[in-house]
Amino acid sequence: MSRTTNESEDGMLYKDQIDSPLMDESNGGSGNGGIVLKKGPWTSAEDTILVEYVNRHGEGNWNAVQKHSGLFRCGKSCRLRWANHLRPNLKKGAFTPDEERLIVELHAKMGNKWARMAAHLPGRTDNEIKNYWNTRIKRRQRAGLPLYPPEVCLQALQESQQGQSSGGINGADGAHNDSMQANSFEIPDVVFDSLKGNNCVLPYVPELPDISPGGMLMKGLGSSPYCGFMSPTMHRQKRLRESTALFSTSGGSFKNGFPQFDQFQNDTCDKIARTVGFPFPHDPDPTIPLSFGVIQGSHSLSNGNSSASKPTTGAVKPELPSLQYPETDLGSWSTSPPPPLLESVDAFIQSPPLVGTFESDCTSPRNSGLLDALLHEAKTLSSANNHSSEKSSNSSSVTPGDVAESSNLNICETEWEEYRDPISPLGHSATSLFNECTPISASGSSLDEPPPAETFTGCNVESELVDQAWTPDTERETALQLDYTRPDAILASEWFGNSMHESIASLLGDDLAAECKHLASGSPTSNQGLGFSSCPWNTMLPFCEMSAQHP
Template sequence: MSISETEPTYHLEILRNHQTPRSRRDVFSHRMRIVNNSAINPGHDGEMYRVKSESDCEMMHQEDQMDSPVGDDGSSGGSPHRGGGPPLKKGPWTSAEDAILVDYVKKHGEGNWNAVQKNTGLFRCGKSCRLRWANHLRPNLKKGAFTPEEERLIIQLHSKMGNKWARMAAHLPGRTDNEIKNYWNTRIKRCQRAGLPIYPASVCNQSSNEDQGSSDFNCGENLSSDLLNGNGLYLPDFTCDNFIANSEALSYAPQLSAVSISSLLGQSFASKNCGFMDQVNQAGMLKQSDHLLPGLSDTINGALSSVDQFPNDSEKLKKALGFDYLHEANSSSKTIAPFGGALTGSHAFLNGTFSTSRTINGPLKMELPSLQDTESDPNSWLKYTVAPAMQPTELVDPYLQSPTATPSVKSECASPRNSGLLEELLHEAQGLRSGRNQQLSVRSSSSSVSTPCDTTVISPEFDLCQEYWEERLNEYAAPFSGNSLTGSTAPVSAASPDVFQLSKLSPAQSPSLGSGEQAMQPAYEPGAGDTSSHPENFRPDAFFSGNTTDSSVFNNAIAMLLGNDMNTDCKPVFGHGIVFDTSPWSNMPHACQMSEEFK
């Protein structure tokens, strides 16, 4: 066995340049170096300065086969291997292999990766070589944790592109798609556990602003890659889906104006988290969709103040979220907002994205029809999702069991898990109503239960960013009420998103089902003092203010609100779960338009 002490050393110098010890990743690499070279160079602090010669590579290969975590012959799984030759190696790369690859690329350039195997003693397939080079060996790779700016950019890019990691990497010099992907997936899990939105409010807002300059519906990719493919990143039982969905639901409603009522129905139920008024709005029954804030003020203020009870959780939660940078950035600039979306109850409004004329992109994927729409109650999520692919074992979301999510799980308005759509909607109405009440009581009771929305309301994030939101809210509220958000006299527009203040009407006060349609007809007059014409009285959820569990009541109410189309599309599934169609998006052509911006 001969050992080269010249050129291989050069390779390893290159390796050291590109793999700056920094994190656990490097610990791993370091460990691997030790493992693979301890026999030949036990000294040198684990750093390998000599590698085996090419002739040793085959032996090394064989040895590594033994050590490889994969440990197979390389022929399984369809992996290519040289015909008649030794099987291609799999598993972690050794420093020697890296050196060989680096040397080869240095001499021949990138590309033609299969030639690497042919021209060197490397028993790696071309794809493996390419991947190794692209992700670890190529120059200018930026190793180490993502900077706050990079994280912000990733979030923003993801909101636009979805899981297009390679494209995202193109915007992050020195970063690989794999790195971004891993980061994102980790982040998703963090958010899920914490019950917080995936997209910070500012990102949604910024994206929306960008989108406003274009008529493109910029969510296509997300939909295609995540939604339509069943990407699990946005599991409906994800508490914070609720918030994201809410934050977007209202906003993109006008985008769907051309969508048929039937499709709206799917949307309606799917996005019930955004409140029925929004669905009504979508259906063209309400036209003043831009007047969204009034009526929400006290809710928001209550939410903002309610976080005071969780001072001790702030740091922990921040850590869990991995979004400390948001605060840092926000402290100096409002460009980066905290988890505004976490203001569950307030949704888009607290994101500062009140305009319903804006388009929606990434987050929309979370506003999925039917299957992702039981988030109004994290507990109930999958109870109603009877998608064929849904397995019973999937009904339990471990993340919901996390301490952070527990408050919502134990909501006093816990949805009856096995009751179906009507019950769910009733639950939501109750939950929303109770959510409002909780804003008044949340401080007084550490054991306060909360609605799913409140789950995020209690996010300590808000405590740190309350000022930010208050400014934003006042900014948005001013045009409507002329008062501060704390004012209680702000007129409630027809499209008021005050989903928290669900109907207080008694059944007698509520529009009868028989005359409900008529009741829905009068044009709303924002600011009208007459309670009889108050939008709230016409709100669909008013129908559910009672304790009825009669699904027919619900069906009639929905039919009245949305027309017969809903019956056409959804009747078959009433009482059996929310499955409006095999492909919810098939009913939403607008939502499926692909943006060309990032293509």
């Protein structure tokens, strides 16, 4: 597509600039009063000016470009233009198959860390990669294809194994420089191991469009176009309720729930902390089908960009991404049977369950996923607990449990903050892999046996696996057996040995633990009715254990 604008406008704009009275007065920076900085497509004339300037003065000090070159562009725009289009050695044109594969692999490891990914693709810009990825996920989503091809999973697996042998949980930093060479990211490694065990099949759970807990959590319900999926069977009304009021409490509760995560790597901790600490709207109703395995949260969420998704206690961010619905809409779901679904959502719901519906999760550009989802789920549980308490007591809006949990979570968040590792891809990686390479088969079930669309069998299996005490001796073997759909299993393999139920009980209370167990058991009824709700539980277990075992 040609961005012929430059050519078409060539000269013209340049001329305008030259002739412009402002040109001579353009000394001011982008904020200079009186000078209106140009926006929109760059012309070749502008490019020329910028190139000349950079050749003369070098990169950096972009605001000076506007001041000294006469360009009516803010420094930011100049930097972007240079980095994405004018910089030497830029590789233009479509991505090669190798590049595409690499992007997929990198994304599996890094999530939406476009700049970091770009470092692995000489001549490519983060923007290109980002655009490619976003387009790709849309395309594959529509096609019902897995976001991460099996071969990529396998390769990543192999690489991860190498990295695993040498890397520890904390290898992230070292690894990030050359993640492709030796992946030491813990989570991904584990994931890939799991994938290996499962032959890396069926990346998506055919089932529900995911609610994208992450998206909901970070941006305020269903902000993500890909995350907004909800099971038709879901109780929408419950889903979004209490979000504001509960968020703060719930989020807080989570923090405390995880007193220590010394073993988590930085990034992981960061993501988790963010997620945990984030006042995500949690669903008071545990029956809400969250697609955990499916989660698609978004990398963006966890990954990152904290800018918009920063934990803001107390209130759901009104900020709405392109496809999201207004909160009001969300709220309306409670009353109206058909929620304002996105096209994609509709497609997912309506499309055949087997192949791609799940895609939404997997393909979410913002997968943050797993952690967010976990937290969200935990929150949901705690919220449910609170809710039940409220019903029973019917006396106060805030139950003791709320307060206690809230406090716990806050603490946890604080501590996690200390372990942030911007480099670690865990959050994303885990998410990506979980979401996108989620095998339908559970440990117990064979790959040849596709799971029912309504259920997320992986959850069941995983719960069992987790229950099997993870010991260093058995860890490796178990890892292979783990369903890679379950991040929790992975986490468990690394750090946890106690039963999840106990952990949950300690964290959220016995009743919740019991419920969790129930969900984990994967009774057809619960699964069907709850969608993936069981998955979140399972996923969350490790975290619970963490808190229990790592005070």
